[in-house]
Each structure stands twice: as structure tokens, then as C-alpha cells.
Amino acid sequence: MLTIDMVIQPHPAPRRRLDPDRSPRALFVLEERYPAGEGPWHQHRRAQLMYASEGVLTVRTHAGWWVVPPNRAVWLPGGTAHRVSSRSGFWLRTLYVRPRLVQLPERCRVVAVDALSRELLVAASAFGDRYRPASPEARLLRVLVDRLPFLSTAPLQVPMPKGPRLAALVTALTLAPEDPRTMAQLAAANGLTERTLSRRFLRETGLTFGRWRQHLRLLTALEWLGAGHGVTRAALEVGYQDVSAFITAFKATLGTTPARYFGAVSSTPPLTPLRGSG
Numbered sequence: 001m002l003t004i005d006m007v008i009q010p011h012p013a014p015r016r017r018l019d020p021d022r023s024p025r026a027l028f029v030l031e032e033r034y035p036a037g038e039g040p041w042h043q044h045r046r047a048q049l050m051y052a053s054e055g056v057l058t059v060r061t062h063a064g065w066w067v068v069p070p071n072r073a074v075w076l077p078g079g080t081a082h083r084v085s086s087r088s089g090f091w092l093r094t095l096y097v098r099p100r101l102v103q104l105p106e107r108c109r110v111v112a113v114d115a116l117s118r119e120l121l122v123a124a125s126a127f128g129d130r131y132r133p134a135s136p137e138a139r140l141l142r143v144l145v146d147r148l149p150f151l152s153t154a155p156l157q158v159p160m161p162k163g164p165r166l167a168a169l170v171t172a173l174t175l176a177p178e179d180p181r182t183m184a185q186l187a188a189a190n191g192l193t194e195r196t197l198s199r200r201f202l203r204e205t206g207l208t209f210g211r212w213r214q215h216l217r218l219l220t221a222l223e224w225l226g227a228g229h230g231v232t233r234a235a236l237e238v239g240y241q242d243v244s245a246f247i248t249a250f251k252a253t254l255g256t257t258p259a260r261y262f263g264a265v266s267s268t269p270p271l272t273p274l275r276g277s278g
Contacts, residue, residue, distance in 0.1 A: 021045045023129040026098040027141040031125035034092060036227075038085035046096040047078045047104055049148065051113055051121050055090025056226025058219075059083075059108075064159040065174075066110050067219040069226060069261065071118065072154055074110050087227035093125045095144065102145055111151035120144040155253060156222075158215050161204035165192075173213070177220045178239035183209050218253055221246070231258050 018030065021044050050059065051073040059066045059074050061082045066074045076082060078099045097104065113121070124141055131137035161170055169190045173179060181189070187197040201209040217238040224234035235246035250258055 018129065020048075020094075020096045023096070025129040025131070026101050027096070027138075027145060028129035028131075029093055029095050029121055029124035029141075029144075030128055031091075031093045033089065034084075034086070035089045036086055039083055041081055041083045043079055043081045044096070045078050046098055048076045048097070049095040049111075050074050050076065050084075051093045051095070051118075053091040053093055053122075055086055055088050056223055057084055057086045057090045057092070058223060060085070061108060062160070063108065064157055065219075066108060066158075067156045067222045068110060069156075069222055071113050072110055072156065073113050073151075074108060075105050075148075076108055077104075077106055080108065087223050093121045095121065095124070097145065104148060108157070110154040110156040111148075112154050113151060114147075117144065117147045117151060120147065155215075156219060158212070158219055159205040159207065161201065163200065163204055166190075166197075166200060166204065169197075173216060174220075177213075177217045178237060180239060214249060214253070218250060221250070221258075225258055225262060234258070 020028075020030065050057075050068065052068045052070050054070055056067060056069045059068060059076070059082055061076075061080055068074045078097075120140060120143060124137070124144060127137050131141075158174075161167070169186060173186075179186075183197060184194040187194045190197070192200075198209055201207065201212060205212055207215065217240070221234040221238045224237050225231070229237075231247065232243050235243045238246075240246035240249075247257055250261075254261060
């Protein structure tokens with residue numbers, strides 16, 4: 001039986017700093033390991049699939065932010081300004097796709113990476129953009145792109161309100177998700193009625209305030225868990241006083257318990273300084 005390993009001869013992972021928009025190749029995967037920290041705002045003309053082999057990264061755009069745990073990936077359309085951060089080191093494999101090469105999603109989303117797509121990403125990251133057209137490596141990348149529409153979407157987004165009136169409130173809550181104030185108290189503190197706040201949140205984010213806040217707390221908890229902290233610490237940091245209530249909410253949203261969610265373990269390559277990652 002013919003396997004990927006028999007077709008693609010392994011090469012050392014590329015170590016040079018490559019500007020993804022300058023490569024002559026239409027498709028390629030780059031692999032790098034980053035320490036904890038936050039990169040600068042930046043963008044690429046190419047679309048990107050950013051896959052977290054290890055660690056939990058947060059990808060922020062002007063429309064919202066997405067949390068990407070291990071074995072998940074975030075899709076970014078070309079030209080999307082974004083920044084990447086993590087509370088711990090992370091191992092990133094990024095697929096870059098030339099604009100209009102294939103029909104792909106027009107909005108950011110987190111997807112679950114299946115076993116086949118994961119192995120294709122790993123194999124493609126071994127040779128980066130150093131391959132010949134019409135070669136086995138090029139065919140491998142085409143198979144990877146063909147798999148993208150079949151990856152299921154994961155509910156790991158916190159949408160940001162579109163209007164400026166809610167900006168102060170949202171900024172304060174993202175910095176302190178454990179804030180215990182009720183919606184009525186938060187509305188009054190920001191010069192709004194509870195009814196106005198509720199109506200604007202639903203209109204500008206597509207979620208009720210309560211659902212939005214739950215997403216914020218759960219995804220922030222994912223960051224804490226990904227940094228190696230225990231379930232109790234993560235629950236308390238985001239405002240849950242009852243750990244069992246946190247686990248119930250986590251399972252209802254993500255389909256499993258925190259311990260099982262982080263069951264996969266990956267090996268770690270050398271660190272690369274965080275400089276405009278992704």
C-alpha cells in the first residue's frame with residue numbers, strides 16, 4: 001500500500017524567515033514554534049489556515065477574536081489584519097493560499113482538524129515552499145486544500161460589537177471577564193438602559209449579552225487551561241465560583257470536559273521568537 005511517507009521524502013523544516021507574500025508558490029505550509037507573548041498587528045495578501053499543533057493561541061481581528069486549542073485551526077481570509085497571542089508557547093503550522101486560487105470561506109472561523117488533514121499539514125510543513133510544480137509535494141498540497149471544505153466549524157469565537165457605543169464595555173470585560181456585575185449594573189455604568197444594552201448586543205454580535213459573556217469566559221478559560229493551569233484556577237479566573245457549573249457550561253458548549261479536551265500531547269521543536277506570527 002502506497003503511503004505519504006513513501007511518496008514524500010522528508011526534508012529538514014525550513015528555518016529561514018520567509019515573507020509568505022513573496023513566495024512564488026501558490027500553496028505552502030510553514031512551521032514554527034513560538035514562546036508565550038503577543039505579536040504585532042499585521043496581515044498577508046494570502047489566506048491562511050493557522051493550525052495549533054500544541055498550545056492555545058488567540059487570534060484577534062477587528063471583527064472578533066478566536067481561541068485555537070491543539071488540533072484546531074483558524075481560517076483567515078486574505079487581507080485580514082490580525083494579531084496572535086498565547087499565555088504559553090505554541091507550535092504553529094500555517095497553510096498559505098494565494099488569493100482566488102480556490103473557493104474558500106470569506107469569514108474567519110475555527111475548524112476541527114481531522115486526522116487526514118493533520119497528517120497532510122505535518123507532511124507539507126517538512127518542505128515548506130521548496131517544491132517543484134507538478135511534483136508529489138504539489139499534489140499533496142492540492143489534496144490538503146480539497147479537504148478544507150470538509151472541516152467542521154468549532155464554536156470558539158467571541159464576536160465584537162460593530163458600533164463604538166459598546167467599545168468601552170467590551171474592552172473592560174475582555175480585560176476582566178470575572179467582573180461580577182449584572183447586565184443592569186454594567187448598562188448603568190456605561191450610560192445605557194438594560195433594555196438598550198440587550199438590544200444592541202444582539203444586533204451587533206448576533207448573541208444575547210448573557211450568551212456573549214459566557215463565550216468570553218469559556219474561551220478565556222481555554223487560554224488559562226492551555227497555559228497549564230488547572231480547571232479550578234481557570235474557572236475562578238473567569239468568574240465561576242462553582243467549578244462544577246464551569247465544567248457543565250464547558251461541556252455544553254464544547255461537547256466534552258476540559259480534561260478530555262486537552263487530552264492530546266504533542267512533541268516540541270525548538271523555540272522561535274514571536275515576530276508577526278501567522
